[in-house]
Amino acid sequence: MKTLTLKNKFQTNVTLVTNDFIDNYMIQANGEFVKVYLFLLRHLDDPCSSLTISTIADCLNNTENDILRAFRFWESEGLLSLEKDEEGRIIGIELERTPSIAPRKVTALKGAPAAAQPAARERKPAAQPASQPAAACPAEPKSKAIPLTSFKAQKELKSLLFIAEQYLGKTLSSTDVDAITYFYETLGMSADLIEYLIESCVENGHRSIHYIQKVALSWSDSGITSVEQARQHSSAYNKNCYSILGAFGIKGRAPAPSEMEYIKRWTSEYGFSLDLILNACARTMNAIHQPSFDYTESILKKWLEQSVKNIQDIETLDAGFIREKEAREKERREKELQRKSAAKITPAPTKFNNFENRSYDMSDLERKLLQQ
Secondary structure: OOOOOOOOOOOOOOOOOOHHHHHHHHOOOOHHHHHHHHHHHHOOOOOOOOOOHHHHHHHHOOOHHHHHHHHHHHHHOOOEEEEEOOOOOEEEEEEOOOOOOOOOOOOOOOOOOHHHOOHHHHOOOOOOOOOOOOOOOOOOOOOOOOOOOOHHHHHHHHHHHHHHHHHHOOOOOHHHHHHHHHHHHOOOOOHHHHHHHHHHHHHOOOOOHHHHHHHHHHHHHOOOOOHHHHHHHHHHHHHHHHHHHHHOOOOOOOOOHHHHHHHHHHHHHOOOOHHHHHHHHHHHHHHHOOOOHHHHHHHHHHHHHOOOOOHHHHHHHHHHHHHHHHHHHHHHHHHHHHHHHHHHHOOOOOOOOOOOOOOOOHHHHHHHHHHO
């Protein structure tokens, strides 16, 4: 098969993207971050462009926090620098020249013949310093995190710690640093996922590193590895919380920490769906006419022991309970009838009829009266 020759006849209205960016940065970056960088390139030399973070977010169908997160990522990569005012607001962006780093190996597309690959692929790699022997290409890791032995990982973690200080509003303690390093290295969470983790916890009013660590472990157990998965999980979790509060008639406030513990236990540990939990909340209100997480806990714990999985299981239990109740009521009525029947046959003694009555012979009395 002959090699295809590509020709470019576009002279204007184009955006140039360097090969270094494609080979060394794009393949490792989050897709949303790449969109932001390409958008900035598109408007780099446009004299009519008047961009704001809000405008970029609207054009790319993202939130402003997503745009700021992308800016910080590319700044940590050295591809742009942010100009800020005295209040820390971004007022300018300067795109930097892509640093020259060793190119990464790009795998050929499946089905493509070897002869069709560009000649540039056949160039020998640049000689490495004697102090750094060439290493074999490692197997693809399961997580997106880079081992801390690499320079990029150290740089990424340093940037992440700086971002965490901004969100938490304090200088990080050794415990905070150890926790964030644990998220990155042990749990295998990517830098953008850890940043979203801290951001979402702070937005919900939780700045404690212990709380953040609990959420991180929960995400890890749930198999969450990307910001999009975390966003969907958080959205569903928040929906559950406010739906449960609404079932109790509680509005206008967020769940208290103790209430969050109950909700987390019901959804994560017990594994109940939202409709089952709301059903238990409704039964609580019908029974005691006031919200009580303890009472609902007793209902759900009993359902857990009875292996309830769905609404149909509850209906089956309710039907069985009604049959047992009717049987007990029938038995009670039968015993009551038997007791009343026995009372009619043998009258119970009273204080007016608790001695033997006298018996008189009226004929004998009449005879005695006539003899007098």
